Amino acid sequence: MSETVNVHDAKTHFSRLLDKAHAGEEIILSKAGKPYARLMPLATQPGQRQPGRLKRPGAQVDASFFDALPDAELDAWNGR
Template structure:
């Protein structure tokens, strides 16, 4: 939901409006009832991914990855109740 504030109120309560914007709200600044500007939150930067970050922390046994599924499990995946 967008909230509309006139310039005087926006100047008076700028700090509170910035808190609301940071929380995800969009604020419209109007002059004499005419919208002039929109305050929107800046997307927070996600931490950059680091290749090899978990190297050596665990191992995966994939020796059976390509083996056929047991018949019972295959039936469950296929939704059969044989």
């Protein structure tokens, strides 16, 4: 649930509001009784990518996978 705070109170209690936002709470800043902005926590940064971390044990590509394609198949791919 979000808390609505007017701009004057937000300036006065900014540190407290930042702590609440960091803890996961969403704070709506209002000006003249109208919602104006949203103070919310940043999304967590994704972890470092690790190439190959999902490889299946023993999974191998057949060497014929890298052979050149026959001319007829290349023509089909190229729309000829």
